[in-house]
Amino acid sequence: MLLKTENLKKYFLKKEIVKAVDGVDLFIKKNSIVALVGESGCGKSTLAKLILGFYRPTEGKIFFGNIEITDLKNEKVIRNNIQIVFQNPYNSLDPYKTIFTSMWEARSKVERLKKEEAKKLFKEYLAKVGIKEDILFRFPRQLSGGQIQRVCISRALLRNPRLLILDEPTSFLDVTTALKILDLLKELKEKFSLSYLFISHSLKLVKMIADYVFVMFKGKIVEAGSVQEIFFNPFHPYTKLLLEAANYKLKRVISSKKEEEEGCVFKERCPFRKDECRLPPLKKVNDEHFYYCIL
DSSP: OOEEEEEEEEEEESSSEEEEEEEEOOEEOTTOEEEEEOOTTSSHHHHHHHHHTSSOOSEEEEEETTEEOGGGTTHHHHHHHEEEEOSOHHHHSOTTSOHHHHHHHHHTTTOOOOHHHHHHHHHHHHHHTTOOGGGTTSOGGGSOHHHHHHHHHHHHHTTOOSEEEEESTTTTSOHHHHHHHHHHHHHHHHHHTOEEEEEESOHHHHHHHOSEEEEEETTEEEEEEEHHHHHHSOOSHHHHHHHTTTSOOOOOOOOOHHHHHHSOTTTTTOTTOOTTOOSOOEEESSSSOEEEOOO
């Protein structure tokens, strides 16, 4: 196993306690593409930031291989092995720095290079993502969204990571460019023996790229399985509604705060809600497909 989390939690105290990530067990196998799907605000990005060490968990553990990386106990392991590509490429690069400088800053954390050595290396990495070397001394504002995202991917690869977290990497791109980026990611996965955590709310994109899918709702994983199982044999009501979202209206049912704390996180919106809904049991469809529901 390349990465796994155990009962991972992140609570924020605002006017009340917000359970952004609430007891998540997630795993990523070597050379696989794992998708994390769910509507906006369900905790996907918070989970990514926990894995990257941007947040410290309220509870739970994170392992990279056999090394625990919770609470930045092994920060070097994170920095050398896990990188992220954010959803907005325009916010990922300093607008006042050239592409060369942004790549230099990323690579300098691994090793010191002379300028000519760096230029040669950066040109090679830009070529790997389909970018011509003549953009090296341009500024981000002089590039298209697709070009900037390719630069961001190239910069992430400079540290030779084993896991790339892709947080909505195509959401700011037009459809044609987004599909090209997906094809590029597939190529790079094979070329560099990478694993991906692909975070998205677009099931269409997930179906095109993922091997395995975790479905998240209100900070919890409600179902997980291979991409074929999730798309063609879903069990949890929320997964089914995600797949039917274009023509299915969610049933709104008001429940008390006590009920929400004791019961299934989805029951307030579930069209199949029953009075006996409480903490949903783990049910296994097979060795790789599981869900949490009384149905």
